[in-house]
Amino acid sequence: MTTPSLNRIRVWDLPTRLFHWSLAASFFIAFFTAESERWRDVHVISGYTVGGLLAFRLLWGFVGNRHARFAEFWPTPEKLLRYLKSLFGRHPEHYLGHNPAGAVAILLLLGLGLLTVASGWLTYEEIGGELFEEVHETLGDGMMALVVIHIAGVIASSRLHGENLVRAMISGWKRCPPDENSAG
């Protein structure tokens, strides 16, 4: 039996990949410097970096390459339900870009990220007293919880489809059978 040849497909453009790994790095720096007064400047700078990166991604979601566009991976309830159902069947749907469940986590991360940065700014400027301090801490912790879910989803999806999603987010390329019934 011959192994079908795999097509190499460019999925993630360079700006999306640079955005992703810079976001991951600046988020972790901001999170792990959050508690200490000594590291406050680093916390604020990395936090603003997260904000700048998210602003870029919002723009890129409209003008970036095919798989970077929100319109391409927007998770409508129908798409999401069909995908989740297919996970229990024999042929789980495969997406070249973000699958609908991953897309939900990604959009929540973008939204929560912006709120975290905005509440961080209010805290730093001492606007609103302890209220925004509490809100900021809760949002920051919530973001970390979502990041853990995001990474678990990436691992689960990589195993399910026998592909290395982390490598694809580094190189930009995926390998797929030419006849694959890809949903996206």
Ligand code: HEM
């Ligand atoms: C070391 C930890 C991380 C790994 C291994 C990782 C891995 C990945 C992978 C493989 C994808 C592509 C998923 C797909 O194929 O659909 C992705 C997308 C994404 N990840 Fe992560 N991630 C990490 C940390 C983070 C963090 C900390 C954040 C946010 C604070 C984040 C936010 C995102 C976003 C927003 C996307 C969508 C990319 C885009 O379309 O611009 N990730 N991640």
Ligand code: HEM
């Ligand atoms: C995504 C980016 C950010 C994350 C994940 C984050 C996360 C956090 C967390 C979890 C805390 C609570 C630490 C504790 O346990 O006491 C905190 C505190 C703080 N953050 Fe952020 N932050 C971010 C961005 C920012 C930004 C942009 C600013 C300022 C412009 C900022 C200013 C502060 C300040 C001043 C505190 C200390 C509040 C206090 O006195 O308790 N943060 N941050």
